[in-house]
Amino acid sequence: xxxxxxxxxxxxxxxxxxxxxxxxxxxxxxxxxxxxxxxxxxxxxxxxxxxxxxxxxxxxxxxxxxxxxxxxxxxxxxxxxxxxxxxxxxxxxxxxxxxxxxxxx
Numbered sequence: 001x002x003x004x005x006x007x008x009x010x011x012x013x014x015x016x017x018x019x020x021x022x023x024x025x026x027x028x029x030x031x032x033x034x035x036x037x038x039x040x041x042x043x044x045x046x047x048x049x050x051x052x053x054x055x056x057x058x059x060x061x062x063x064x065x066x067x068x069x070x071x072x073x074x075x076x077x078x079x080x081x082x083x084x085x086x087x088x089x090x091x092x093x094x095x096x097x098x099x100x101x102x103x104x105x
């Protein structure tokens with residue numbers, strides 16, 4: 001198993017088969033993804049622990065897998081609004097849709 005990490009040790013990809021293309025780029029065969037060698041580190045590991053997710057975890061040979069300290073769970077609010085702003089907009093849209101549906105003959 002191979003783990004690909006970026007300069008901050010964040011797991012960006014993993015796969016069972018790795019080859020190197022003629023230009024020297026590491027290539028995860030089954031995922032069909034290549035990487036610029038200067039931008040990543042390739043780690044060969046025995047097995048992938050359950051629950052490891054790209055971006056959510058980091059990896060180093062010394063520390064193994066650990067949760068990315070910069071990871072934040074995705075929210076229903078992809079616009080980075082405050083919760084109050086998001087709720088107001090969402091409620092307005094729901095009200096508008098209800099009105100439209102009610103006016104359909």
